[in-house]
Amino acid sequence: MTFELGYGTNGFANHRLHDALAVIADLGYTGVALTLDHHHLDPYGPNVAAETERVAARLDALGLRVVVETGARYLLDPTRKHHPTLVSDDQDTRVDFLLRAADIAADLGADCVSFWSGVSDVDEATAWKRLRDGVARLLDACPRVPFGLEPEPGMAVQHLTEALTLRTELGEPEMLGITLDVGHCVAVEPDDAATCVRQAGELLVNVQLDDMVHGVHEHLEFGAGTLDLAATLAALTEVGYTGLAAVELPRHSHAAPDVARRSMAALRAAMDPPWLVEAEARVRADAAAIRSLFPAVGRHVGRDAVRPRVDARGWVHGTADDLARARLIAALPDASELPDLYRYGDDAEKRGVLRGLRPSTDPSVGVPIVQDALRTNDPRLVAAAMGPFAAAHLDRHAWRHGVLKCLFMGIPLGAVSRLDDLADAELARMVADFAAERQAAGRAVPVDATDLLRKARA
Amino acid sequence: MRIFDPHIHMTSRTTDDYEAMYAAGVRALVEPAFWLGQPRTSAASFADYFDALIGWERFRAAQFGIRHHCTIALNPKEANDPRCTPVLDLLPRYLGKDGVVAVGEVGYDSMTPEEDAAFARQLELAVEFELPALVHTPHRDKASGTSRTLAVVRESGLPPERVVVDHLNEVTVREVKDSGCWMGFSIYPDTKMDEDRMVAILQEYGTDRMLVNSAADWGRSDPLKTVKTARAMLASGFTESDVDKVLWQNPVEFYGQSGRLVLDDLPGFSPSPETFSGNSVLRGGGQ
Numbered sequence: 001m002t003f004e005l006g007y008g009t010n011g012f013a014n015h016r017l018h019d020a021l022a023v024i025a026d027l028g029y030t031g032v033a034l035t036l037d038h039h040h041l042d043p044y045g046p047n048v049a050a051e052t053e054r055v056a057a058r059l060d061a062l063g064l065r066v067v068v069e070t071g072a073r074y075l076l077d078p079t080r081k082h083h084p085t086l087v088s089d090d091q092d093t094r095v096d097f098l099l100r101a102a103d104i105a106a107d108l109g110a111d112c113v114s115f116w117s118g119v120s121d122v123d124e125a126t127a128w129k130r131l132r133d134g135v136a137r138l139l140d141a142c143p144r145v146p147f148g149l150e151p152e153p154g155m156a157v158q159h160l161t162e163a164l165t166l167r168t169e170l171g172e173p174e175m176l177g178i179t180l181d182v183g184h185c186v187a188v189e190p191d192d193a194a195t196c197v198r199q200a201g202e203l204l205v206n207v208q209l210d211d212m213v214h215g216v217h218e219h220l221e222f223g224a225g226t227l228d229l230a231a232t233l234a235a236l237t238e239v240g241y242t243g244l245a246a247v248e249l250p251r252h253s254h255a256a257p258d259v260a261r262r263s264m265a266a267l268r269a270a271m272d273p274p275w276l277v278e279a280e281a282r283v284r285a286d287a288a289a290i291r292s293l294f295p296a297v298g299r300h301v302g303r304d305a306v307r308p309r310v311d312a313r314g315w316v317h318g319t320a321d322d323l324a325r326a327r328l329i330a331a332l333p334d335a336s337e338l339p340d341l342y343r344y345g346d347d348a349e350k351r352g353v354l355r356g357l358r359p360s361t362d363p364s365v366g367v368p369i370v371q372d373a374l375r376t377n378d379p380r381l382v383a384a385a386m387g388p389f390a391a392a393h394l395d396r397h398a399w400r401h402g403v404l405k406c407l408f409m410g411i412p413l414g415a416v417s418r419l420d421d422l423a424d425a426e427l428a429r430m431v432a433d434f435a436a437e438r439q440a441a442g443r444a445v446p447v448d449a450t451d452l453l454r455k456a457r458a
Numbered sequence: 459m460r461i462f463d464p465h466i467h468m469t470s471r472t473t474d475d476y477e478a479m480y481a482a483g484v485r486a487l488v489e490p491a492f493w494l495g496q497p498r499t500s501a502a503s504f505a506d507y508f509d510a511l512i513g514w515e516r517f518r519a520a521q522f523g524i525r526h527h528c529t530i531a532l533n534p535k536e537a538n539d540p541r542c543t544p545v546l547d548l549l550p551r552y553l554g555k556d557g558v559v560a561v562g563e564v565g566y567d568s569m570t571p572e573e574d575a576a577f578a579r580q581l582e583l584a585v586e587f588e589l590p591a592l593v594h595t596p597h598r599d600k601a602s603g604t605s606r607t608l609a610v611v612r613e614s615g616l617p618p619e620r621v622v623v624d625h626l627n628e629v630t631v632r633e634v635k636d637s638g639c640w641m642g643f644s645i646y647p648d649t650k651m652d653e654d655r656m657v658a659i660l661q662e663y664g665t666d667r668m669l670v671n672s673a674a675d676w677g678r679s680d681p682l683k684t685v686k687t688a689r690a691m692l693a694s695g696f697t698e699s700d701v702d703k704v705l706w707q708n709p710v711e712f713y714g715q716s717g718r719l720v721l722d723d724l725p726g727f728s729p730s731p732e733t734f735s736g737n738s739v740l741r742g743g744g745q
Contacts, residue, residue, distance in 0.1 A: 291551060291554075292550060292553075293554075295555040295556065298556055299556065299717070344548070344551040346512050346513055346555055346556065348556070377733070377737075378733075
């Protein structure tokens with residue numbers, strides 16, 4: 001398991017937090033960098049404990065991993081951006097805030113709390129001493145999650161080497177790691193971002209992703225600067241980084257969903273296995289090439305569940321080979337290859353065909369395939385069959401029986417596309433009967449079944 | 459002692475066999491596609507058989523702690539039946555699949571023109587899919603059939619180290635050794651080879667490129683002949699390391715050329731309650 005991709009909520013400043021989390025999860029991110037702010041889980045709010053619990057539940061339901069960011073602009077002082085900081089004359093407010101953030105982070109189950117040093121208005125030695133003392137105060141408070149010190153252009157610690165020096169001076173405390181913004185590397189570091197990643201190595205607790213040009217501290221979308229995204233991500237894999245790498249575009253909130261979608265596309269393209277890119281090109285040039293490429297997918301792109309923490313078997317969100325096969329199918333000009341890919345496929349290939357079916361797929365091809373999968377007793381196939389195509393084209397009777405079969409086989413209803421839209425009174429009746437039968441037999445009723453019934457009554 | 463049986467037809471065997479094999483040290487095997495004792499009458503029958511080899515049988519073996527791989531081909535006997543030969547067009551679908559580690563069994567049964575055509579075509583497929591080939595030698599007229607087999611292999615362009623010529627005996631081993639191909643020996647209760655003759659061949663020809671299999675199928679045969687040969691080797695003065703080479707490392711090296719061997723231990727290993735298309739094999743899931 002390597003690192004996971006996330007998005008920073010400071011890039012969704014015009015969204016309610018709970019909406020932002022849903023949009024981010026829907027786009028395929030598996031984590032968020034949560035900037036505590038006056039409208040996003042305010043650490044000074046009256047109900048912060050209850051609100052933290054609600055956010056934790058929301059993150060859990062969406063399968064999102066989280067890190068806590070503390071770069072809010074006017075949270076501590078409504079008149080002065082980012083003020084006060086650890087290098088300010090009065091750092092108490094900042095220390096208090098960071099410790100509150102660490103408590104919230106621990107309650108959220110976050111990986112870490114990120115912080116920066118601050119812009120200094122005193123001489124270098126004084127600023128350094130204040131900073132070192134301030135960080136020591138944070139660590140002396142025995143935080144339950146690690147802190148990640150982020151080098152920030154223009155601040156007392158703006159290069160990775162300064163962050164590493166501070167850490168050395170403090171005696172290399174275990175609870176002090178490094179947060180690295182790869183765009184900052186482009187802007188101010190002497191080396192490229194990939195080199196910085198290797199330099200930080202196992203001290204990395206948090207990574208922020210964005211593009212920049214040298215000498216300008218402006219967070220840009222991928223491709224708009226000079227960052228070598230593919231090499232940077234490869235370096236993260238190389239150093240064995242397993243934390244969160246979240247897109248950091250705080251000035252793009254006005255178009256957040258589009259920017260987040262484009263960012264994910266760029267990240268996926270940068271992480272694409274070269275074999276898959278070439279295979280797609282071959283299928284586009286000659287549809288029949290899919291016949292020999294399709295069975296080979298797992299050997300080239302792996303077979304791990306895409307979201308292992310929330311879906312260990314890949315029944316709901318699929319596996320790496322499922323998604324790669326769906327992409328090969330998307331490269332086909334029409335659906336004519338699909339019946340034989342399915343008929344002669346092993347279980348993984350059959351699943352790949354099912355996950356490749358889109359609402360736009362020819363129903364005369366797709367419906368018999370979905371019907372066959374729903375006749376099997378293989379939960380992997382049944383789960384993959386109940387995707388967007390089934391929602392669009394299966395007749396209502398067959399679709400309801402598909403949902404019931406999922407419940408029957410212990411498949412999470414997250415595998416069923418558009419369940420909330422399509423659930424009707426007849427489905428509720430069937431599920432109620434199923435629950436009654438289970439209860440009469442003294443057997444447990446799946447949580448998904450009771451949830452569905454509760455929504456039906458609401 | 460760890461054993462890799464490089465040729466055994468598990469679809470014809472019982473779960474008792476799987477249990478006995480695991481207990482004796484068998485941890486991996488290759489099941490070549492062959493005929494079923496009763497002739498098939500259509501290509502569709504092959505498709506179902508191949509589906510079982512890549513799916514159901516692999517699952518069944520895994521329930522007993524054994525890694526199952528297979529080879530895919532139209533066998534020489536049924537290559538003579540025009541109702542079966544259309545399966546040649548289906549083979550590319552299966553040769554790319556996970557767990558398919560060679561093209562086979564191909565070769566000769568009665569040495570007919572139809573067998574010539576199927577054999578040559580399938581060696582081409584082995585070249586195309588970068589797979590080894592498992593070549594069956596005929597039970598009748600074996601010596602001349604083996605010579606002809608080696609000539610066809612040479613013409614195919616498939617490197618000899620990617621070919622195993624199987625069911626050899628004292629009469630045919632020398633020529634195959636000289637060809638550079640791997641040498642396969644099927645140890646049977648009465649026919650083909652027995653353990654002691656096998657040991658004598660190993661003493662004379664060495665252990666390089668030697669594969670020993672049980673070739674157990676639906677006929678009278680013994681899935682533990684690999685283990686029994688290993689014991690006979692030890693009894694005749696071969697070392698543990700010689701035994702490991704012939705009964706594990708050699709098959710791993712040969713079929714490993716496919717890039718598709720999976721040999722890590724099955725999780726556990728204790729019988730798991732997994733199911734294949736709803737069937738558990740274990741009847742009660744071992745719970």
